[in-house]
Amino acid sequence: MTTQPPSPGSGTGTSSPPHKKLKSSVSAELPDVIPTNGFTEVTEAPIKAAFLPNDSMGTTETIPKASSSQSQAPVKPKGKKNRKQKRTLPEKYSAQDVLFHDVRDFLGVEYVDGLIGKKEGSEWEAPEELKLFEEVTLTVGAFTVSGESISLFPGDKPWAIITPFAHPGDRIRAKIHKHDRLCSFADLLEILEYSEEYRGGEGDRRKYPENGCRYFGECGGCQLQPVPYPLQLQHKKRTVELAYQRFSNLHKDLIPGIQDTIGSPKQWGYRTKITPHFDAPPKWIQKQLKESDGEKKGWECRIGFERKGRPGVMDIEECPIATPVLNKKMTEERKRVQNTIMSFTRGATLLLRDSLPSPDPIPSSSSPFSHDTAPIIPAEQHVAITNHKQAVYERVGKYIFSFAAGSFFQNNNSILIPLTEYVKEAIFPPSPAASPASKPPTPTPTHLVDTYCGSGLFGITLSDKFEKVAGVEISHDSIVAAKKNAEMNGLQDKTTWLCGKAEDIFGGLAEKGFEGGKSCVVVDPPRKGCDEPFLDQLLHFKPLTVVYVSCNVHTQARDVGYLIRESESRGREKGWKYVVESLRGFDLFPQTAHVESVAVLRWIEN
Structure with a gap:
C-alpha cells in the first residue's frame, strides 16, 4: 500500500503559503443520490457499450480545440488549420476509469453520454468561472469508490470536484489544482461544517483524539479512518455491486445479490508488511x-x-x-x-515484514508441522524482517507457511482464516438445496487446482477437503516455495506443484489425474486480472466449480462476465454453462477504501 501525505504538524514540515480569500460563495443544489443501507454512494445504471468512443482501452481520443465563448475569435497558429488536441483516455478498469464512472453517475448518465456523443471535446472544458488555483466553497455530495469526496461545482455547467478527506454532507473549502474530464481535482483546505453521518468511528480524532493516525488528512493511505467500521463495510459492499454493474456486461438477472462484506477481526495493527x-x-x-x-x-x-x-x-x-x-x-x-x-x-x-521466529527445528517432510503441539506465538514475540531474500514464517490456522520477505503473501494475517474457510464452504455448500442455481445438483469435486498459487495459500489450507491438490504458477520461485510449504505441513504426497506456461497453464494436469469433471479451480490473479487465453483454457478445462479471489473487483467483474457469456455460447449445444452463485467482499485493509472480492461460479447442466 502506498500512502501520500504532507509533513505532520510537528513543526518540521514546510508550511503552505497563505490561502487566498474567497471572492464569492454560491450554494448549489446537489444531484440526487441513493442511500444504500444508510451509506451515500453514487449510483449506476447498466453501462452503455458506446459511452466511450470505440470502447477503447487507453487509446488516444482526438478532440478539436474548444472554441472560446468570448466575442473575440481565437487566434489560429500560422500554417496549421483545424489544429487538434490529443487527450488520452484512462486504461479501462484502472482507478482513473473507475473514477470516471463515479463522475458519470454523479453528474447523470444521460447528460454525460450526450455530452461525449457530440464529439466536441467540451467534456474536457472546465466551467469558465472555475480557475486553476482558485478557492471554492462546496457541499460534498457522495463518496467515490476510492473513498474521496465528490461535489457539484455551483455553476451553470454540471461539473464535479474531487477532494480527499471530506465526507458526504460536509461543507468544505478547497483549492483547485487540476482540470480533467468532467471534473477538477482539489486540495482540501478546511472543513467549514462537519457532517456527523459518516463520522464517529474509532479513528475519528475529533471524537477520540488519542485514536487513529495523526497523519490522517495528509497521508493518503487510509481514506475512511473516521467512518464507523460497519459503514466502511457497507461502502465496500457497494463497491462490489458497482463493479459488476459497470464492468461485467451481464444482465442484472445473472448477477446474484451481493452478500455483506466480511470484516477483518483486526481493524488496527493488522498490516504485516510496509514499505x-x-x-x-x-x-x-x-x-x-x-x-x-x-x-x-x-x-x-x-x-x-x-x-x-x-x-x-x-x-x-x-x-x-x-x-x-x-x-x-x-x-x-x-x-x-x-x-x-x-x-x-x-x-x-x-521493507519491513512481520514474521514468526524461525522454527527450531524447521518442519520438513519427515518431521512436519503439528498444530496440536506447536505453541501460539504472541505478537510481541514476532520479529521484523528487512532482508528481501530472508525467509518469513506465518501461521494460518493449523498450517505454517514460509516465503521470501520480498515475495507476495496476503498482508493481513487476521482475516486469512475467515477467508480460506469461506472459500472452503463455498466449494462445498451444506446441501444441494443451499444452491438454488445448481439444479440438477453439481457433482462434488474431489480434486483442487490452485492457479496463480503463489506460495500455496489456498492449495494447502483447502487440502483436507480434497483427494488431490495441484498448484500452478508461471513463477519458478513461487513453485519452489509452495512445494516447501507442502512438505513442512506433511502434504508432499497429496500435492503437485507445476510451473506452467502462460499459453498452456493447465498442461501436465491430465497425466497427474486431474480433469475438469472432478475438479474445483481457485483463481487468485494479480490486480490486472486474467487474460483471455487463460480464461479460454479454463473454459476448455471445464471444472465443476470456479472460485475467483480478486484484489481488484473491477477486473474480476470483467473476467467473470466473460466466463458466463462464453460458457453460454460454447455450452449451448451440449447443454451446459456456468452461473454466478455468489459474490462477496472481504475487508483485508480496514480504514482504506480497498476491498477484495470472492466470486463463486458453478457448472450446471441446462
Missing part, C-alpha cells in the same frame, strides 16, 4: 556539508510515504494499521537511514 521510502540527499546539500563542517541547512531527511496530492515523501514515524513489531522496527530503521543518509546516491525503499 516506507526516502529520497537521496540532493547534490547541493552534499556540497554544503563539505563547506560547513557537516551542518545541514535547508534540507530534511524524510522517511515515510507519499504525500496526498503533493510531490515528495512525508516523514512518518509510525503507522497505526501496521503490526506493533513493524512500528518498533521502523524506529530503528529510521535512525539507521538518518545516520547514513549521505552515503545514498539515490532514493530507496525499506
Whole structure:
C-alpha cells in the first residue's frame, strides 16, 4: 500500500503559503443520490457499450480545440488549420476509469453520454468561472469508490470536484489544482461544517483524539479512518455491486445479490508488511556539508510515504494499521537511514515484514508441522524482517507457511482464516438445496487446482477437503516455495506443484489425474486480472466449480462476465454453462477504501 501525505504538524514540515480569500460563495443544489443501507454512494445504471468512443482501452481520443465563448475569435497558429488536441483516455478498469464512472453517475448518465456523443471535446472544458488555483466553497455530495469526496461545482455547467478527506454532507473549502474530464481535482483546505453521518468511528480524532493516525488528512493511505467500521463495510459492499454493474456486461438477472462484506477481526495493527521510502540527499546539500563542517541547512531527511496530492515523501514515524513489531522496527530503521543518509546516491525503499521466529527445528517432510503441539506465538514475540531474500514464517490456522520477505503473501494475517474457510464452504455448500442455481445438483469435486498459487495459500489450507491438490504458477520461485510449504505441513504426497506456461497453464494436469469433471479451480490473479487465453483454457478445462479471489473487483467483474457469456455460447449445444452463485467482499485493509472480492461460479447442466 502506498500512502501520500504532507509533513505532520510537528513543526518540521514546510508550511503552505497563505490561502487566498474567497471572492464569492454560491450554494448549489446537489444531484440526487441513493442511500444504500444508510451509506451515500453514487449510483449506476447498466453501462452503455458506446459511452466511450470505440470502447477503447487507453487509446488516444482526438478532440478539436474548444472554441472560446468570448466575442473575440481565437487566434489560429500560422500554417496549421483545424489544429487538434490529443487527450488520452484512462486504461479501462484502472482507478482513473473507475473514477470516471463515479463522475458519470454523479453528474447523470444521460447528460454525460450526450455530452461525449457530440464529439466536441467540451467534456474536457472546465466551467469558465472555475480557475486553476482558485478557492471554492462546496457541499460534498457522495463518496467515490476510492473513498474521496465528490461535489457539484455551483455553476451553470454540471461539473464535479474531487477532494480527499471530506465526507458526504460536509461543507468544505478547497483549492483547485487540476482540470480533467468532467471534473477538477482539489486540495482540501478546511472543513467549514462537519457532517456527523459518516463520522464517529474509532479513528475519528475529533471524537477520540488519542485514536487513529495523526497523519490522517495528509497521508493518503487510509481514506475512511473516521467512518464507523460497519459503514466502511457497507461502502465496500457497494463497491462490489458497482463493479459488476459497470464492468461485467451481464444482465442484472445473472448477477446474484451481493452478500455483506466480511470484516477483518483486526481493524488496527493488522498490516504485516510496509514499505516506507526516502529520497537521496540532493547534490547541493552534499556540497554544503563539505563547506560547513557537516551542518545541514535547508534540507530534511524524510522517511515515510507519499504525500496526498503533493510531490515528495512525508516523514512518518509510525503507522497505526501496521503490526506493533513493524512500528518498533521502523524506529530503528529510521535512525539507521538518518545516520547514513549521505552515503545514498539515490532514493530507496525499506521493507519491513512481520514474521514468526524461525522454527527450531524447521518442519520438513519427515518431521512436519503439528498444530496440536506447536505453541501460539504472541505478537510481541514476532520479529521484523528487512532482508528481501530472508525467509518469513506465518501461521494460518493449523498450517505454517514460509516465503521470501520480498515475495507476495496476503498482508493481513487476521482475516486469512475467515477467508480460506469461506472459500472452503463455498466449494462445498451444506446441501444441494443451499444452491438454488445448481439444479440438477453439481457433482462434488474431489480434486483442487490452485492457479496463480503463489506460495500455496489456498492449495494447502483447502487440502483436507480434497483427494488431490495441484498448484500452478508461471513463477519458478513461487513453485519452489509452495512445494516447501507442502512438505513442512506433511502434504508432499497429496500435492503437485507445476510451473506452467502462460499459453498452456493447465498442461501436465491430465497425466497427474486431474480433469475438469472432478475438479474445483481457485483463481487468485494479480490486480490486472486474467487474460483471455487463460480464461479460454479454463473454459476448455471445464471444472465443476470456479472460485475467483480478486484484489481488484473491477477486473474480476470483467473476467467473470466473460466466463458466463462464453460458457453460454460454447455450452449451448451440449447443454451446459456456468452461473454466478455468489459474490462477496472481504475487508483485508480496514480504514482504506480497498476491498477484495470472492466470486463463486458453478457448472450446471441446462
